[in-house]
Amino acid sequence: MNVAISRRNFLVGTAGAGIGFGLGAVSHQFPLQVIRVRADWQPGVESFVSSTCMLCPAHCGIRARLVDGAFTRIDGNPLHPVSQGGLCPKGVAGIQLAYHPGRLKGPVRRVGPAGSDEFEPISWDAAIDQVVAALRSARDAGEAGSVEWLLGDAHGVMGDIIAAFCRAYGTDRITVDDYRDGSAEVMRLCQGISAPPAYDLLNSDLVVSFGAGLSEAWWASPLAARARDTDPDSGPRWIQIDVRLSRTAASANQWIPIRPGTYGALALGVAYLLVREGLYDANAVSQRVSGWEDWTDETGTRQEGFRSLVLRHGRPDEVSNRTGVPVAQLTELAKAFGAARSPIAIWDHAVSWRRGGLSDALAIHALNILRGGLNRRGGILVQPPLPLPGPLDKAPAGAAGLSPRALTSTTWPPPGGASPATKVLFLYQSNPVASSARSDDVRQALSRVPLVVSFSPFFDESARYANLILPDHTYLERWQDATAPAAVGFPVWGVVQPVIKPLQDTRATGDVILNLAARLGGEVGAWSRWSSVEEIVRERGMALAGAARGSAFVGGVRQQELRELGSRGWWLPHGQSPEDYWKAIVEAGGWFDPHYDYNDRAAFSQHADGRAWIFPAEARRRLQGSGEPLADGFLPVTAGAPAAPETAVQSSFPLQLVPFRVLTLASGGTPLMPWLLEHLGVLTDDAWETWAEVNPETARGLGLRSGQRVRVESERGAFEATLRFFVGAQPGVVNVPYGLHARVEGWGEPRGANPLAAVGGGMDPTSGLPDWYSTRVRLTAI
């Protein structure tokens, strides 16, 4: 398979580059050929195509470089308003996905047993016939609900197509693995707004991150990178509170180490000091915040306000005891947060993917509320909606969408089996055999389904259980759209367009689904008047032309101009017709509207009384009923004695497991991009395999050496990794990167493991989010 580049054909093949020396020379080592350059040789002609990176939710702008039509490199798109030309290593390595030798050449069907390698080619027509027949027979038997979808990143138009298809067909069984962090739920409870918060990082003078991987696996890492890209004298100061010396912690201005699972307690400690020292925005809190003073609820019960509660439970000495953060450091943090002009407290999965995580997140968001940071310059914003047409099928209100469903990695398959039993299962950007904490259950469940259809372009672990694989294009070969993540304070609509013709006999899954709908006909086909995703994307682009807002992506000075215009109700035109506007969007890579209305009350609170809640009554009720030993039933402090790591040393699982995410592993596609595998962990210089970081003293105490293979074992399961001594690891804690679980043959052979094998499928019942950070483990040498 590999083409070795020999010295000889290197010289022949690179005539242009090698000319100028040694013509006709005879080396003592190798006989050299005379390089012949044809008289009509000319350097290649370079061109660029704008598109959007689909390898993580940040959706940065990219420009594909083509030389004589051959796609040779991915650059950042300097016009993109968020990434501004910067690109992370994943974005650059995306080209390896397109040219990966492990890509399927075309559709295949399985002829061997489930999980085997025995597949044979099938024509697109025959494959689609088979799917249509199965869908028809399920529907005719009145079992439309036996058709199920597992989705990975079903972003933008893809999610809309699948949702519309399912509604028309009559099934609502869609499970999405969208890696949500529960912040939308906190916003809903506190502010009545059903959207995750946006952060005005660029205008904030202090960012306090509670474990959020801002430089690594956050929603909008380029935004965080730009936030740091300012004059050190005026730029935001960045304090990272983290259980390990992460890359984000190392690049922040200050890192505060903390015991796992105590972020909420620390936030409570900061709130205590803000209240005691009068460093909160008393005006805003008294006038626009509910739940601050004691009140009587609708049942006549007296409820204690946040002020009384925080003064009871947030005492610095107790908080210091629980979190391991010295009182002096806690005080300094509270002072900085209280003194900053526009501080932001920010969190992500590291806080919310744990039992009691909702309580922690509410305590952290309480800091934003206390400092009057909602809908304020340099504070917590809400991304205004994109002026796009609604759902593709004019969905009835309350129809099943994609967002409220549970996460695949923890909840699929449902214990006790699906009901009704699944007849047809579609896997779109989903590889649950590799990603799930219960991969044996997933294998069994997949084997039981009569027809599993995978759209994976690669022969991955779950595709082996499919009866049919209908390979999708990579994002570099298809049409799609991609919005900026909610964490960005203004709407961005990126265009994903083919930068090269499909390299294999693949088809865009969106087009395949539109085709399925048309073939099924009747009600199922009625909603769709499009034959390709391209048409839908174009229609959306044209709709933006008539929005009387924003602009196609433009460079720095014109961005400023657009901001000025936007504040006066104007916008930037592009040409005379919607077609011209669409052309401008496609050429630049997308559309955006940087104007933000800080006076819009709806971005402060959408509760009926217009007030924001600090520890909302609804959250109190839910947390009180959760059975967690929380102080006063809902505050993020355990009611019992703090569990110091030392007390558990004697038990059979003496160590705490902390799965973490690094940039190189923050998308499921890393095993397909060997450039990333060659330097996975920059802090510990790791490559090609999953490692486990342990503090040297802890490891030596267990008689383990750095570089040794170890088994990491919990009550629920085990996995293997290579041990690394790391002084940035907390004593008593094992840190393991998540993300190197999938495997595709053909290019490099990473030795990955899934730490979720030990974590198990535990869930926080109050939030429905996975519980990643409550696992105790032991290490044994292999």
Add this chain to the structure above:
Amino acid sequence: MPRWGMAIDLDRCNGCQGCEVACRSENNIAVAGPEAAKQNRTIFWIKVHTEIEGEWPSVRARFVPQLCMHCDRPPCTAVCPVEATSLDRDGIVNQIYSRCIGCRYCANACPYTVKYFNWKRPSYPESVVPSLNPDVSVRPVGVIEKCTFCHHRLQKARDVARAEDRPLREGDYTPACAEACPTRAIVFGDLDDPAQRVAQLSRGPRAFRLGEELGTEPKVYYLAKQD
């Protein structure tokens, strides 16, 4: 003649490795694989090294991207028996693969350990060959390779400037690593032109060079961390 050089702001570098991968893509660096990694034989024209100090919980880390320093007094060129590596008139230390006899003297002489030997024949899966950058030659087994400051981009920038009948301007010529850096930590340009940012940064109070005491006069400057 311009004297091309680089300034890397260690305050801005957050260790994302965007430069490493951009370099691999631009310069057709073959994937070496896990076995080569174990033997420390993976080739990195630029690599982000992490320096960690202290003990838990008082630990600090800084990221230091390291590439060929393009020394004004390069120790590697002096030991090359066949003139395969030399300091060219642009101040770039070049590497001519077809002259190299693979003696590895230069790799041993380099105090920054940024010269890499091709222990194995670099190979690319057949499907990947069309995506190789046609501006950069691939290297055969048995020769040394290293960062060239993407000098093929200098040739192109010169051609463009000549065609437009103007001198080279700041920003015309930027290596792939500097272009890709999302935090703009890497600044590149002419160290001798006081109007250029790189020249100003290299003369600033935070600027230092690696192994300055060796007298190699590197043209890659680092700006010390401030916190």
